[in-house]
Amino acid sequence: xxxxxxxxxxxxxxxxxxxxxxxxxxxxxxxxxxxxxxxxxxxxxxxxxxxxxxxxxxxxxxxxxxxxxxxxxxxxxxxxxxxxxxxxxxxxxxxxxxxxxxxxxxxxxxxxxxxxxxxxxxxxxxxxxxxxxxxxxxxxxxxxxxxxxxxxxxxxxxxxxxxxxxxxxxxxxxxxxxxxxxxxxxxxxxxxxxxxxxxxxxxxxxxxxxxxxxxxxxxxxxxxxxxxxxxxxx
Amino acid sequence: xxxxxxxxxxxxxxxxxxxxxxxxxxxxxxxxxxxxxxxxxxxxxxxxxxxxxxxxxxxxxxxxxxxxxxxxxxxxxxxxxxxxxxxxxxxxxxxxxxxxxxxxxxxxxxxxxxxxxxxxxxxxxxxxxxxxxxxxxxxxxxxxxxxxxxxxxxxxxxxxxxxxxxxxxxxxxxxxxxxxxxxxxxxxxxxxxxxxxxxxxxxxxxxxxxxxxxxxxxxxxxxxxxxxxxxxxxxxxxxxxxxxxxxxxxxxxxxxxxxxxxxxxxxxxxxxxxxxxxxxxxxxxxxxxxxxxxxxxxxxxxxxxxxxxxxxxxxxxxxxxxxxxxxxxxxxxxxxxxxxxxxxxxxxxxxxxxxxxxxxxxxxxxxxxxxxxxxxxx
Numbered sequence: 001x002x003x004x005x006x007x008x009x010x011x012x013x014x015x016x017x018x019x020x021x022x023x024x025x026x027x028x029x030x031x032x033x034x035x036x037x038x039x040x041x042x043x044x045x046x047x048x049x050x051x052x053x054x055x056x057x058x059x060x061x062x063x064x065x066x067x068x069x070x071x072x073x074x075x076x077x078x079x080x081x082x083x084x085x086x087x088x089x090x091x092x093x094x095x096x097x098x099x100x101x102x103x104x105x106x107x108x109x110x111x112x113x114x115x116x117x118x119x120x121x122x123x124x125x126x127x128x129x130x131x132x133x134x135x136x137x138x139x140x141x142x143x144x145x146x147x148x149x150x151x152x153x154x155x156x157x158x159x160x161x162x163x164x165x166x167x168x169x170x171x172x173x174x175x176x177x178x179x180x181x182x183x184x185x186x187x188x189x190x191x192x193x194x195x196x197x198x199x200x201x202x203x204x205x206x207x208x209x210x211x212x213x214x215x216x217x218x219x220x221x222x223x224x225x226x227x228x229x230x231x232x233x234x
Numbered sequence: 235x236x237x238x239x240x241x242x243x244x245x246x247x248x249x250x251x252x253x254x255x256x257x258x259x260x261x262x263x264x265x266x267x268x269x270x271x272x273x274x275x276x277x278x279x280x281x282x283x284x285x286x287x288x289x290x291x292x293x294x295x296x297x298x299x300x301x302x303x304x305x306x307x308x309x310x311x312x313x314x315x316x317x318x319x320x321x322x323x324x325x326x327x328x329x330x331x332x333x334x335x336x337x338x339x340x341x342x343x344x345x346x347x348x349x350x351x352x353x354x355x356x357x358x359x360x361x362x363x364x365x366x367x368x369x370x371x372x373x374x375x376x377x378x379x380x381x382x383x384x385x386x387x388x389x390x391x392x393x394x395x396x397x398x399x400x401x402x403x404x405x406x407x408x409x410x411x412x413x414x415x416x417x418x419x420x421x422x423x424x425x426x427x428x429x430x431x432x433x434x435x436x437x438x439x440x441x442x443x444x445x446x447x448x449x450x451x452x453x454x455x456x457x458x459x460x461x462x463x464x465x466x467x468x469x470x471x472x473x474x475x476x477x478x479x480x481x482x483x484x485x486x487x488x489x490x491x492x493x494x495x496x497x498x499x500x501x502x503x504x505x506x507x508x509x510x511x512x513x514x515x516x517x518x519x520x521x522x523x524x525x526x527x528x529x530x531x532x533x534x535x536x537x538x539x540x541x542x543x544x545x546x547x548x549x550x551x552x553x554x555x556x557x558x559x560x561x562x563x564x565x566x567x568x569x570x571x572x573x574x575x576x577x578x579x580x581x582x583x584x585x586x587x588x589x590x591x592x593x594x595x596x597x598x599x600x601x602x603x604x605x606x607x608x609x610x611x612x
Contacts, residue, residue, distance in 0.1 A: 058525055059607040079529050086527025093609055097522035101248035102241075110241070114528050119237040 002033040002231055005166050005198035006055055011064035013050055024050045026221040035195045035231050040202045042218035048202045056089055056168045057081045086114055090159030094171040096151050098143040104154050105139040111162040129157040149180040169201040178207055185211045242536040255508045260548020263501020264582055267494055268556040271578045274490040276571030280415035281480055282473040287410050288357035290443035293472050297465040300479040305330050307437035316442050319458045321451030326351035328441040329428040336396040343385055346420045349428025356443055364391050364406025376406040378420040380413040400431050498585050506593040513597035525606035533601050541594035549586045
């Protein structure tokens, strides 16, 4: 069996106190494994984005533990958490959040720049990864000149440029038409996934269900179902 | 480390409209600030023109004197008493008073008349025309060829006019390093003639100019003069005394200060608001950077670098613009008084740093408070 990349135990998260308290996550435990594409699905307000934020070291849980690479991440201070995210995770946001005043290549190079890599070296790596996502001829254009699908691929290149172990996708097909969305997720599945990489995707798009190894369904802050099987170690 | 500054630079300058707005705002603000304080310095320098042009080491005067022009005559014995002080190398009388010149067309022009010690002519200015010894000839005056020279209808050597109904002859034209403040021409003559031409009260001695034997003797001379009931100031002290009068005892200092503060606030509001808008527009991206793994200090470095870069660029451009306009104005307007000093430069630089600090503080606060979780919430 594959090794777990992320292990979450009894995660709870609430917002507010007293009568205004809202329970967003109510005791969730899960594992995500290297070599698998794990979907977290559920209706709006089910807590999937909150759970994703907790798993990726962005939102502190009210209780429970998250272990990544054998480290309990919520024992780290803010700077250590930032360093953890920079070294271990790659993010693709729902709205991409690309800098419109930078070129595509410069946008992709950002994680390396944050790692203090020299500018030229970071751009060189960015061009390499733009080639992987098929956008090497768009390197000098600003993101605003690209289509939605191309922008998504730029965001993917940015997420993988520092070669992280775990990739986090937040609603990757939400802003795309059905066909483009399918192509993107297929690309993620066939080109980005590897035995040493774990991909967690939050989505409510049923059209891309076929590309998941496992699918966790959430409702009202709880896991209501897990479908699929953990892939074997390669 | 450098790559993050390159990133900050590109984020800033690639947003051309905002970058231009920031630069224009700061340039305008620096221009106004430097212009205001330089003009004030120019005015103050002119207010002390007689002290600066005369070149005496020490000035003895009535303690109530506030500016050179407002001299309070002292009795003649003060000159002898000062000369007798141990430590005084020499001391000479100095006259400063106002008179009316009747020009060839019959109109009158106020002038400032300086009377130099007959024997030494101490405090005389270099001549650009004529001979200094001609000052001893009958009715002789030397005209200072400064910004006010035209008001005497550009007299040449030999020109005759009336000063307080006395015939006077121009025997020389002098060059003054610093022009006067009040926009009236200056004439030089010997001390005794000045007393004859200008009506006087009981006492006639405006100032005693003193050369001490050495710098060490200055405190002793000042103490001895104080015992006589008068005040002895070094040239530097006298200039400061005049400056303080204009700054604190007239509305001039307050008005210039208000204008400078307004310029500062204009710069602060333009750059602060533009910079804040710039941060707000990029807030989501800063949040994305935080989510990706940027530490708070990385983002602070980015914002500080951007604020500093715009401020220094605005400072340089504002300063260049101000210096160019002052130079141009001095060519076209001889009366224009404005002087950029190192103090002005440092003061404007500090103000620009304050603008950069406040502008970036607002942005930094916003970015630090930003929760990367908000990025996921959209």
